[in-house]
Amino acid sequence: xxxxxxxxxxxxxxxxxxxxxxxxxxxxxxxxxxxxxxxxxxxxxxxxxxxxxxxxxxxxxxxxxxxxxxxxxxxxxxxxxxxxxxxxxxxxxxxxxxxxxxxxxxxxxxxxxxxxxxxxxxxxxxxxxxxxxxxxxxxxxxxxxxxxxxxxxxxxxxxxxxxxxxxxxxxxxxxxxxxxxxxxxxxxxxxxxxxxxxxxxxxxxxxxxxxxxxxxxxxxxxxxxxxxxxxxxxxxxxxxxxxxxxxxxxxxxxxxxxxxxxxxxxxxxxxxxxxxxxxxxxxxxxxxxxxxxxxxxxxxxxxxxxxxxxxxxxxxxxxxxxxxxxxxxxxxxxxxxxxxxxxxxxxxxxxxxxxxxxxxxxxxxxxxxxxxxxxxxxxxxxxxxxxxx
Amino acid sequence: xxxxxxxxxxxxxxxxxxxxxxxxxxxxxxxxxxxxxxxxxxxxxxxxxxxxxxxxxxxxxxxxxxxxxxxxxxxxxxxxxxxxxxxxxxxxxxxxxxxxxxxxxxxxxxxxxxxxxxxxxxxxxxxxxxxxxxxxxxxxxxxxxxxxxxxxxxxxxxxxxxxxxxxxxxxxxxxxxxxxxxxxxxxxxxxxxxxxxxxxxxxxxxxxxxxxxxxxxxxxxxxxxxxxxxxxxxxxxxxxxxxxxxxxxxxxxxxxxxxxxxxxxxxxxxxxxxxxxxxxxxxxxxxxxxxxxxxxxxxxxxxxxxxxxxxxxxxxxxxxxxxxxxxxxxxxxxxxxxxxxxxxxxxxxxxxxxxxxxxxxxxxxxxxxxxxxxxxxxxxxxxxxxxxxxxxxxxxxxxxxxxxxxxxxxxxxxxxxxxxxxxxxxxxxxxxxxxxxxxxxxxxxxxxxxxxxxxxxxxxxxxxx
Numbered sequence: 092x093x094x095x096x097x098x099x100x101x102x103x104x105x106x107x108x109x110x111x112x113x114x115x116x117x118x119x120x121x122x123x124x125x126x127x128x129x130x131x132x133x134x135x136x137x138x139x140x141x142x143x144x145x146x147x148x149x150x151x152x153x154x155x156x157x158x159x160x161x162x163x164x165x166x167x168x169x170x171x172x173x174x175x176x177x178x179x180x181x182x183x184x185x186x187x188x189x190x191x192x193x194x195x196x197x198x199x200x201x202x203x204x205x206x207x208x209x210x211x212x213x214x215x216x217x218x219x220x221x222x223x224x225x226x227x228x229x230x231x232x233x234x235x236x237x238x239x240x241x242x243x244x245x246x247x248x249x250x251x252x253x254x255x256x257x258x259x260x261x262x263x264x265x266x267x268x269x270x271x272x273x274x275x276x277x278x279x280x281x282x283x284x285x286x287x288x289x290x291x292x293x294x295x296x297x298x299x300x301x302x303x304x305x306x307x308x309x310x311x312x313x314x315x316x317x318x319x320x321x322x323x324x325x326x327x328x329x330x331x332x333x334x335x336x337x338x339x340x341x342x343x344x345x346x347x348x349x350x351x352x353x354x355x356x357x358x359x360x361x362x363x364x365x366x367x368x369x370x371x372x373x374x375x376x377x378x379x380x381x382x383x384x385x386x387x388x389x390x391x392x393x394x395x396x397x398x399x400x401x402x403x404x405x406x407x408x409x410x411x412x413x414x415x416x417x418x419x420x421x422x423x424x425x426x427x428x429x430x431x432x433x434x435x436x437x438x439x440x441x442x443x444x445x446x447x448x449x450x451x452x453x454x455x456x457x458x459x460x461x462x463x464x465x466x467x468x469x470x471x472x473x474x475x476x477x478x479x480x
Numbered sequence: 481x482x483x484x485x486x487x488x489x490x491x492x493x494x495x496x497x498x499x500x501x502x503x504x505x506x507x508x509x510x511x512x513x514x515x516x517x518x519x520x521x522x523x524x525x526x527x528x529x530x531x532x533x534x535x536x537x538x539x540x541x542x543x544x545x546x547x548x549x550x551x552x553x554x555x556x557x558x559x560x561x562x563x564x565x566x567x568x569x570x571x572x573x574x575x576x577x578x579x580x581x582x583x584x585x586x587x588x589x590x591x592x593x594x595x596x597x598x599x600x601x602x603x604x605x606x607x608x609x610x611x612x613x614x615x616x617x618x619x620x621x622x623x624x625x626x627x628x629x630x631x632x633x634x635x636x637x638x639x640x641x642x643x644x645x646x647x648x649x650x651x652x653x654x655x656x657x658x659x660x661x662x663x664x665x666x667x668x669x670x671x672x673x674x675x676x677x678x679x680x681x682x683x684x685x686x687x688x689x690x691x692x693x694x695x696x697x698x699x700x701x702x703x704x705x706x707x708x709x710x711x712x713x714x715x716x717x718x719x720x721x722x723x724x725x726x727x728x729x730x731x732x733x734x735x736x737x738x739x740x741x742x743x744x745x746x747x748x749x750x751x752x753x754x755x756x757x758x759x760x761x762x763x764x765x766x767x768x769x770x771x772x773x774x775x776x777x778x779x780x781x782x783x784x785x786x787x788x789x790x791x792x793x794x795x796x797x798x799x800x801x802x803x804x805x806x807x808x809x810x811x812x813x814x815x816x817x818x819x820x821x822x823x824x825x826x827x828x829x830x831x832x833x834x835x836x837x838x839x840x841x842x843x844x845x846x847x848x849x850x851x852x853x854x855x856x857x858x859x860x861x862x863x864x865x866x867x868x869x870x871x872x873x874x875x876x877x878x879x880x881x882x883x884x885x886x887x888x889x890x891x892x893x894x895x896x897x898x899x900x901x902x903x904x905x906x907x908x909x910x911x912x913x914x915x916x917x918x919x920x921x922x923x924x925x926x927x928x929x930x931x932x933x934x935x936x937x938x939x940x941x942x943x944x945x
Binding site for chain 2: 146165166169171172173174175176179373375376377378379381382467471
């Protein structure tokens with residue numbers, strides 16, 4: 092398997108026959124890691140400087156966020172099993188990748204997520220009901236993208252990378268220092284959209300970060316079949332510098348994301364980050380990974396659990412006091428309860444709501460269709476109301 | 481008095497657009513206290529085996545479905561008794577009908593068993609149950625699958641007709657697979673009035689059924705009251721369940737996984753029938769029930785000694801062929817509950833008397849419907865005695881997991897060539913089906929030939945043991 096082994100200085104000595112030369116566009120070594128699975132802080136000559144401001148308080152705060160989004164994930168999964176959500180794409184195992192990257196962003200940066208970035212949405216400030224309502228089927232969007240600079244979740248695999256690149260090209264025209272970040276998974280790197288986005292991003296040197304969470308499984312397709320090179324080597328073919336980081340190490344993810352964002356702001360163009368992580372749950376609640384996945388693999392990755400790792404680091408530093416543990420638990424409990432109540436008490440959309448967001452300005456054709464549909468519904472002799480949306 | 485409520489949990493759509501799931505097991509029992517999100521059941525959908533977390537904290541009041549049952553999405557599966565205050569587990573009081581958990585008011589002092597009485601359906605069907613399509617009639621247009629016209633009948637019995645019990649009604653000769661032409665509001669009106677549009681003649685353009693047609697139909701119920709009753713007797717519908725369902729599944733599985741080959745051999749069994757007569761007269765066999773089946777079974781056990789290949793199994797999971805060094809002889813038995821194939825353990829170790837006793841016990845037990853599950857599992861080869869029905873030959877389907885099955889035909893008198901002359905002899909046909917994945921024609925043929933040789937000349941046993 093060419094994916095997840097930690098180690099530094101993989102390109103040692105002269106390459107043998109058939110081996111490629113060191114890739115000059117790859118930085119961070121074979122796998123950038125600042126916290127080992129055992130919870131030991133590993134120093135790195137190049138990247139330490141990018142996280143030197145992360146003190147005890149920030150570490151606890153990262154731990155809290157990761158714990159909370161894991162709880163959101165568990166509660167949402169339960170809500171789906173109880174018929175309160177139609178579907179849920181679990182993020183279990185990807186907490187460090189999502190928190191480390193989203194916590195590196197500025198408020199004015201703009202983010203284009205896939206459908207699995209519920210943890211990112213939480214950090215960006217989406218309300219829990221806004222996270223839930225798309226998955227409940229009550230609305231076709233979750234939050235106002237302009238309010239939190241977070242686009243609506245993209246279901247189409249990888250197409251948000253094009254949206255992000257286009258947005259970044261607009262930022263260039265504005266001359267702003269905003270950075271743009273697109274999230275996608277390992278499977279998306281095989282899609283045309285992501286490759287086209289990289290062509291444009293490289294050509295225009297757009298201020299965009301391609302953040303790939305390599306969770307090893309594109310539904311049932313393992314990454315090793317999709318790519319015969321490490322995913323971080325794909326963008327270098329487009330001339331885009333890349334980093335390969337331990338996606339279960341929140342510090343490494345933060346360091347790499349900060350490097351990439353800084354490059355974008357300073358006119359250095361796009362960066363690709365491969366965060367090597369693992370989808371510990373199913374693809375969605377409609378999937379059964381035991382049908383295609385070796386249980387030993389899950390066990391191996393459980394040992395590299397992102398929260399467990401930070402937990403060990405905090406304990407070693409003596410930071411995980413009873414107060415802190417209780418505060419984190421209370422926060423997670425409160426968030427879960429709010430998610431549940433806001434989901435269950437959500438008003439149903441009304442039939443005529445479907446016309447509300449087709450155009451931003453009045454449109455006679457839509458009005459005509461709305462009128463027809465309203466009369467059709469009235470033929471059932473039932474009151475027709477517009478709902479809460 | 482603490483006020484409590486009964487809250488129901490209806491099976492949600494656990495995948496994307498699933499219509500049913502099978503309850504594999506309950507993790508709780510009636511009377512158990514459960515916490516929010518505690519796992520209460522394991523359920524298998526077409527896509528996955530999933531655990532169901534409890535939507536409430538409270539006490540389990542009733543489990544409405546047994547493990548092994550396939551339950552339609554939207555059907556009530558469990559009821560909980562929860563404190564009124566406990567409803568805060570779901571945030572505030574849930575919006576009516578919103579979601580799969582449905583609450584019904586109950587007297588606080590009601591016993592737990594009262595949950596069964598609280599069967600009144602929610603006023604509105606849950607929004608998300610069976611999402612993608614509304615499960616039942618909620619006042620919205622409902623699309624009915626084409627070609628399922630008959631199934632739809634029982635759901636809309638005409639109230640004025642006591643005889644229109646939910647018996648399936650054959651289609652009228654002129655009926656097409658298309659549903660009757662009408663408009664959605666009229667369909668809803670008909671549904672509300674309990675009128676089956678199939679029965680309503682349309683007077684609108686192109687036979688369209690109008691609102692007036694439906695309203696006029698209600699006022700003259702006698703014009704239709706004869707039709708369903710008269711037709712109802714032309715077919716009887718029985719739910720596919722129990723042994724029938726199991727048999728069907730086993731037969732389909734066997735027929736479509738093991739490539740069957742069937743060979744036939746007709747043999748002169750006059751000598752065997754004479755032997756049978758002599759044994760019956762032997763004092764040592766007094767009180768034993770001896771039939772051609774007994775002798776044929778013994779002959780088969782002898783023939784297996786030199787042809788062990790047919791006493792084997794294809795183990796798909798392990799990619800191995802398992803050859804049994806023992807014989808658990810299955811006997812297909814017609815029982816009141818349907819076909820079962822109990823087997824005689826280690827039949828190859830039994831004497832003829834023991835075999836006779838075992839066969840008698842096995843058939844008696846099976847006919848009484850008391851065969852234990854252990855008697856039904858672990859068979860290595862089977863016999864089906866179709867001869868008792870006067871049948872000569874057939875192409876039996878393998879008992880799943882076995883490589884061969886022999887069908888014994890009826891013993892009849894027939895013209896037969898003996899020493900180049902025609903004679904009247906007792907003749908029997910043997911039909912052998914085998915799994916061609918692991919038994920070749922040669923091995924199957926040799927086994928069948930040996931079995932035939934014994935039955936035509938029992939002394940041939942001397943050459944085989």
